[in-house]
Protein backbone atom coordinates (compact mmCIF):
# COMPACT_ATOMS: atom_id res chain seq x y z
CA UNK A 1 0.00 0.00 0.00
CA UNK A 2 1.40 3.45 -0.94
CA UNK A 3 1.21 6.69 1.01
CA UNK A 4 -1.47 8.32 -1.20
CA UNK A 5 -4.49 7.16 0.86
CA UNK A 6 -2.76 8.49 3.98
CA UNK A 7 -2.13 11.85 2.33
CA UNK A 8 -5.79 11.92 1.24
CA UNK A 9 -6.87 11.83 4.89
CA UNK A 10 -5.81 15.49 4.95
CA UNK A 11 -8.47 16.35 2.37
CA UNK A 12 -11.10 14.67 4.50
CA UNK A 13 -9.99 16.39 7.73
CA UNK A 14 -9.79 19.80 6.02
CA UNK A 15 -13.22 19.41 4.40
CA UNK A 16 -14.76 18.43 7.73
CA UNK A 17 -13.13 21.43 9.43
CA UNK A 18 -14.30 23.82 6.73
CA UNK A 19 -17.85 22.45 6.99
CA UNK A 20 -17.93 22.87 10.77
CA UNK A 21 -16.45 26.38 10.55
CA UNK A 22 -19.08 27.32 7.99
CA UNK A 23 -21.80 26.24 10.42
CA UNK A 24 -20.28 28.41 13.16
CA UNK A 25 -18.67 25.82 15.44
CA UNK A 26 -15.48 27.88 15.63
CA UNK A 27 -13.87 30.81 13.79
CA UNK A 28 -11.26 30.23 11.14
CA UNK A 29 -11.15 32.70 8.31
CA UNK A 30 -8.24 30.90 6.63
CA UNK A 31 -9.54 27.35 6.08
CA UNK A 32 -11.65 28.56 3.11
CA UNK A 33 -8.45 29.20 1.12
CA UNK A 34 -7.33 25.60 1.53
CA UNK A 35 -10.66 23.85 0.93
CA UNK A 36 -13.28 24.82 -1.58
CA UNK A 37 -15.45 21.75 -1.37
CA UNK A 38 -17.79 21.33 1.61
CA UNK A 39 -20.03 18.35 2.16
CA UNK A 40 -22.63 18.13 4.87
CA UNK A 41 -21.45 15.90 7.72
CA UNK A 42 -23.37 14.42 10.62
CA UNK A 43 -23.68 16.68 13.69
CA UNK A 44 -21.62 14.13 15.66
CA UNK A 45 -18.73 14.58 13.24
CA UNK A 46 -18.93 18.37 13.49
CA UNK A 47 -18.98 18.25 17.28
CA UNK A 48 -16.10 15.77 17.20
CA UNK A 49 -14.00 18.16 15.12
CA UNK A 50 -15.00 21.05 17.36
CA UNK A 51 -13.75 19.20 20.47
CA UNK A 52 -10.55 18.16 18.65
CA UNK A 53 -9.69 21.70 17.56
CA UNK A 54 -10.73 23.27 20.85
CA UNK A 55 -8.84 20.65 22.90
CA UNK A 56 -5.60 21.01 20.94
CA UNK A 57 -5.75 24.79 20.84
CA UNK A 58 -6.30 24.91 24.59
CA UNK A 59 -3.03 23.05 25.16
CA UNK A 60 -1.26 25.18 22.53
CA UNK A 61 -2.30 28.31 24.45
CA UNK A 62 -1.20 26.81 27.76
CA UNK A 63 2.18 25.92 26.25
CA UNK A 64 2.73 29.39 24.80
CA UNK A 65 1.68 31.06 28.06
CA UNK A 66 4.34 29.08 29.85
CA UNK A 67 7.12 29.08 27.25
CA UNK A 68 6.67 32.72 26.17
CA UNK A 69 7.89 34.29 22.96
CA UNK A 70 10.93 32.02 22.69
CA UNK A 71 8.54 29.12 22.02
CA UNK A 72 8.86 27.07 18.87
CA UNK A 73 6.09 24.93 17.33
CA UNK A 74 6.64 21.88 15.12
CA UNK A 75 3.47 20.50 13.58
CA UNK A 76 4.01 16.97 12.20
CA UNK A 77 1.62 15.85 9.46
CA UNK A 78 0.21 19.37 9.49
CA UNK A 79 -1.84 19.01 6.30
CA UNK A 80 -3.77 22.24 5.70
CA UNK A 81 -3.73 23.27 9.35
CA UNK A 82 -4.31 27.02 9.88
CA UNK A 83 -2.97 27.42 13.42
CA UNK A 84 -0.08 29.66 12.32
CA UNK A 85 -2.45 32.23 10.81
CA UNK A 86 -4.84 32.09 13.76
CA UNK A 87 -2.02 32.73 16.26
CA UNK A 88 -0.81 35.58 14.09
CA UNK A 89 -4.26 37.18 14.14
CA UNK A 90 -4.32 36.89 17.92
CA UNK A 91 -1.03 38.79 18.06
CA UNK A 92 0.76 35.84 19.69
CA UNK A 93 4.52 36.07 19.30
CA UNK A 94 6.58 32.92 18.98
CA UNK A 95 10.11 32.33 17.73
CA UNK A 96 9.47 29.73 15.07
CA UNK A 97 6.61 27.74 13.55
CA UNK A 98 7.38 24.74 11.36
CA UNK A 99 4.89 22.59 9.46
CA UNK A 100 5.97 19.20 8.14
CA UNK A 101 4.09 16.87 5.80
CA UNK A 102 4.80 14.68 2.78
CA UNK A 103 6.19 16.82 -0.09
CA UNK A 104 3.06 16.17 -2.20
CA UNK A 105 0.92 17.69 0.57
CA UNK A 106 3.24 20.63 1.30
CA UNK A 107 3.46 21.34 -2.46
CA UNK A 108 -0.31 21.87 -2.49
CA UNK A 109 -0.13 23.96 0.66
CA UNK A 110 2.71 26.12 -0.72
CA UNK A 111 0.77 26.65 -3.95
CA UNK A 112 -2.37 27.72 -2.07
CA UNK A 113 -0.40 30.05 0.22
CA UNK A 114 1.22 31.71 -2.81
CA UNK A 115 -2.13 31.99 -4.57
CA UNK A 116 -4.12 33.52 -1.71
CA UNK A 117 -3.06 36.98 -0.61
CA UNK A 118 -4.55 36.81 2.93
CA UNK A 119 -2.37 33.74 3.59
CA UNK A 120 0.70 35.19 1.95
CA UNK A 121 0.38 38.59 3.64
CA UNK A 122 0.54 36.95 7.05
CA UNK A 123 3.80 35.17 6.33
CA UNK A 124 5.31 38.10 4.47
CA UNK A 125 4.93 40.59 7.30
CA UNK A 126 8.17 39.26 8.74
CA UNK A 127 11.64 40.66 8.46
CA UNK A 128 14.19 38.60 6.63
CA UNK A 129 14.52 36.69 3.45
CA UNK A 130 11.66 34.66 2.00
CA UNK A 131 12.58 31.45 0.21
CA UNK A 132 9.96 29.61 -1.80
CA UNK A 133 10.30 26.32 -3.64
CA UNK A 134 7.69 23.93 -5.00
CA UNK A 135 7.42 22.06 -1.70
CA UNK A 136 8.92 24.35 0.95
CA UNK A 137 8.48 27.89 2.26
CA UNK A 138 10.93 29.65 4.55
CA UNK A 139 9.66 33.09 5.57
CA UNK A 140 10.54 34.83 8.82
CA UNK A 141 9.25 32.61 11.59
CA UNK A 142 7.06 30.47 9.28
CA UNK A 143 8.38 27.34 7.60
CA UNK A 144 6.50 24.70 5.65
CA UNK A 145 8.68 21.74 4.73
CA UNK A 146 8.14 18.59 2.73
CA UNK A 147 9.58 15.59 4.56
CA UNK A 148 8.63 12.06 5.54
CA UNK A 149 8.78 12.02 9.33
CA UNK A 150 9.73 8.33 9.21
CA UNK A 151 13.07 9.40 7.75
CA UNK A 152 14.91 11.04 10.64
CA UNK A 153 18.02 11.97 8.61
CA UNK A 154 15.95 13.80 6.03
CA UNK A 155 13.82 15.39 8.75
CA UNK A 156 16.90 16.66 10.60
CA UNK A 157 18.33 18.29 7.46
CA UNK A 158 14.98 19.94 6.75
CA UNK A 159 14.57 21.14 10.36
CA UNK A 160 17.99 22.79 10.14
CA UNK A 161 16.84 24.56 6.97
CA UNK A 162 13.79 25.69 8.95
CA UNK A 163 16.13 27.18 11.59
CA UNK A 164 14.86 24.90 14.33
CA UNK A 165 16.77 25.54 17.54
CA UNK A 166 17.06 22.41 19.68
CA UNK A 167 17.52 24.53 22.82
CA UNK A 168 14.22 26.39 22.59
CA UNK A 169 11.09 25.20 24.42
CA UNK A 170 9.35 23.30 21.65
CA UNK A 171 5.76 22.21 21.17
CA UNK A 172 5.30 19.17 18.93
CA UNK A 173 1.83 18.57 17.51
CA UNK A 174 0.58 15.42 15.77
CA UNK A 175 -3.14 15.59 15.03
CA UNK A 176 -4.34 12.24 13.68
CA UNK A 177 -0.94 11.38 12.20
CA UNK A 178 1.00 8.78 14.21
CA UNK A 179 -1.67 6.10 13.66
CA UNK A 180 -0.61 5.96 9.98
CA UNK A 181 3.04 5.34 10.83
CA UNK A 182 4.81 2.05 11.67
CA UNK A 183 5.46 1.69 15.41
CA UNK A 184 9.23 1.42 15.14
CA UNK A 185 9.34 4.67 13.11
CA UNK A 186 7.25 6.53 15.70
CA UNK A 187 9.45 5.14 18.47
CA UNK A 188 12.57 6.32 16.63
CA UNK A 189 11.04 9.75 16.07
CA UNK A 190 10.04 10.13 19.73
CA UNK A 191 13.41 8.98 21.04
CA UNK A 192 15.24 11.19 18.56
CA UNK A 193 13.22 14.18 19.83
CA UNK A 194 13.86 13.30 23.47
CA UNK A 195 17.60 13.02 22.83
CA UNK A 196 17.85 16.23 20.78
CA UNK A 197 15.53 18.77 22.37
CA UNK A 198 16.14 20.16 25.85
CA UNK A 199 12.60 21.18 26.82
CA UNK A 200 9.23 20.63 25.28
CA UNK A 201 5.76 19.19 25.11
CA UNK A 202 4.12 16.84 22.61
CA UNK A 203 0.37 17.00 21.90
CA UNK A 204 -0.85 13.83 20.24
CA UNK A 205 -4.50 13.58 19.18
CA UNK A 206 -5.72 10.27 17.92
CA UNK A 207 -7.77 7.14 18.50
CA UNK A 208 -8.00 5.09 21.67
CA UNK A 209 -10.09 2.22 23.07
CA UNK A 210 -10.31 0.69 19.63
CA UNK A 211 -10.74 -2.90 20.80
CA UNK A 212 -14.54 -2.97 20.76
CA UNK A 213 -17.32 -3.14 18.18
CA UNK A 214 -17.44 0.62 17.66
CA UNK A 215 -13.65 0.62 17.16
CA UNK A 216 -13.96 -2.22 14.62
CA UNK A 217 -16.48 -0.22 12.57
CA UNK A 218 -14.33 2.92 12.75
CA UNK A 219 -11.21 1.09 11.61
CA UNK A 220 -13.15 -0.81 8.96
CA UNK A 221 -14.23 2.53 7.43
CA UNK A 222 -10.67 3.81 7.31
CA UNK A 223 -9.28 0.57 5.93
CA UNK A 224 -11.96 0.57 3.23
CA UNK A 225 -10.43 3.81 1.97
CA UNK A 226 -7.12 2.00 1.57
CA UNK A 227 -5.44 3.48 4.64
CA UNK A 228 -2.84 1.39 6.35
CA UNK A 229 -3.22 1.96 10.08
CA UNK A 230 0.35 0.91 10.79
CA UNK A 231 0.42 2.51 14.24
CA UNK A 232 -2.90 1.21 15.50
CA UNK A 233 -1.39 -0.99 18.26
CA UNK A 234 -0.72 2.12 20.37
CA UNK A 235 -4.37 3.17 20.09
CA UNK A 236 -5.49 0.33 22.35
CA UNK A 237 -6.19 2.71 25.24
CA UNK A 238 -4.90 5.87 26.92
CA UNK A 239 -2.25 3.84 28.77
CA UNK A 240 -0.75 2.54 25.53
CA UNK A 241 -0.79 6.08 24.13
CA UNK A 242 1.17 7.29 27.16
CA UNK A 243 3.59 4.37 26.88
CA UNK A 244 4.82 5.67 23.50
CA UNK A 245 6.39 8.60 25.36
CA UNK A 246 7.42 6.85 28.56
CA UNK A 247 9.31 4.16 26.61
CA UNK A 248 11.14 6.66 24.43
CA UNK A 249 12.96 8.88 26.89
CA UNK A 250 10.22 11.37 27.74
CA UNK A 251 9.93 12.55 31.35
CA UNK A 252 6.19 11.97 31.66
CA UNK A 253 2.87 11.60 29.89
CA UNK A 254 -0.86 12.06 30.54
CA UNK A 255 -3.89 11.35 28.42
CA UNK A 256 -7.62 12.08 28.45
CA UNK A 257 -10.35 10.71 26.27
CA UNK A 258 -12.44 13.25 24.41
CA UNK A 259 -15.42 12.77 26.73
CA UNK A 260 -13.30 14.35 29.47
CA UNK A 261 -12.02 17.07 27.15
CA UNK A 262 -15.50 17.89 25.82
CA UNK A 263 -17.07 18.20 29.27
CA UNK A 264 -14.24 20.45 30.46
CA UNK A 265 -15.23 23.06 27.88
CA UNK A 266 -17.09 25.87 29.68
CA UNK A 267 -20.80 25.17 29.79
CA UNK A 268 -21.91 28.34 28.01
CA UNK A 269 -19.58 27.57 25.10
CA UNK A 270 -20.80 23.96 24.94
CA UNK A 271 -24.41 25.15 24.98
CA UNK A 272 -23.61 27.53 22.13
CA UNK A 273 -22.29 24.80 19.86
CA UNK A 274 -24.97 22.32 20.92
CA UNK A 275 -27.58 24.74 19.61
CA UNK A 276 -26.01 24.79 16.14
CA UNK A 277 -27.32 21.36 15.18
CA UNK A 278 -29.91 19.32 16.96
CA UNK A 279 -28.93 15.87 18.24
CA UNK A 280 -31.73 13.43 19.03
CA UNK A 281 -29.65 11.45 21.42
CA UNK A 282 -26.08 11.73 22.50
CA UNK A 283 -25.10 8.08 22.62
CA UNK A 284 -23.28 8.05 19.29
CA UNK A 285 -21.46 11.28 20.12
CA UNK A 286 -20.28 9.90 23.45
CA UNK A 287 -19.11 6.69 21.77
CA UNK A 288 -17.18 8.73 19.25
CA UNK A 289 -15.57 10.78 22.03
CA UNK A 290 -14.64 7.60 23.93
CA UNK A 291 -12.61 6.50 20.92
CA UNK A 292 -10.37 9.55 20.61
CA UNK A 293 -7.94 11.09 23.06
CA UNK A 294 -5.38 13.78 23.62
CA UNK A 295 -2.09 12.55 25.01
CA UNK A 296 0.60 14.90 26.29
CA UNK A 297 4.23 13.90 26.63
CA UNK A 298 6.76 16.23 28.24
CA UNK A 299 10.53 16.48 28.23
CA UNK A 300 10.95 18.82 31.17
CA UNK A 301 9.11 19.48 34.47
CA UNK A 302 7.67 22.90 33.57
CA UNK A 303 5.16 21.22 31.24
CA UNK A 304 4.17 18.45 33.63
CA UNK A 305 1.27 20.16 35.35
CA UNK A 306 -1.02 20.89 32.41
CA UNK A 307 -4.55 19.78 33.02
CA UNK A 308 -7.31 19.19 30.54
CA UNK A 309 -9.51 21.95 31.86
CA UNK A 310 -10.38 24.02 28.77
CA UNK A 311 -11.72 26.92 30.81
CA UNK A 312 -8.71 28.01 32.83
CA UNK A 313 -6.57 29.86 30.34
Ligand SMILES: C[S@@+](CC[C@H](N)C(=O)[O-])C[C@H]1O[C@@H](n2cnc3c(N)ncnc32)[C@H](O)[C@@H]1O
Nearest residue numbers: 007009010013077078079101102148149175176
Ligand atom coordinates in the same frame (compact mmCIF):
# COMPACT_ATOMS: atom_id res chain seq x y z
C1 LIG B 1 -5.58 12.93 9.04
S1 LIG B 1 -4.46 14.01 8.26
C2 LIG B 1 -4.35 15.27 9.51
C3 LIG B 1 -3.91 16.60 9.01
C4 LIG B 1 -3.85 17.68 10.10
N1 LIG B 1 -2.94 17.28 11.15
C5 LIG B 1 -5.23 17.90 10.67
O1 LIG B 1 -5.56 17.30 11.70
O2 LIG B 1 -6.00 18.64 10.07
C6 LIG B 1 -2.88 13.13 8.43
C7 LIG B 1 -1.72 13.91 7.85
O3 LIG B 1 -0.51 13.26 8.24
C8 LIG B 1 0.37 13.27 7.14
N2 LIG B 1 1.36 12.19 7.31
C9 LIG B 1 1.11 10.88 7.56
N3 LIG B 1 2.26 10.17 7.59
C10 LIG B 1 3.27 11.06 7.38
C11 LIG B 1 4.68 10.94 7.29
N4 LIG B 1 5.29 9.75 7.40
N5 LIG B 1 5.41 12.05 7.06
C12 LIG B 1 4.80 13.27 6.93
N6 LIG B 1 3.46 13.44 7.00
C13 LIG B 1 2.70 12.35 7.21
C14 LIG B 1 -0.56 13.04 5.95
O4 LIG B 1 0.03 13.38 4.72
C15 LIG B 1 -1.74 13.94 6.31
O5 LIG B 1 -1.57 15.25 5.86
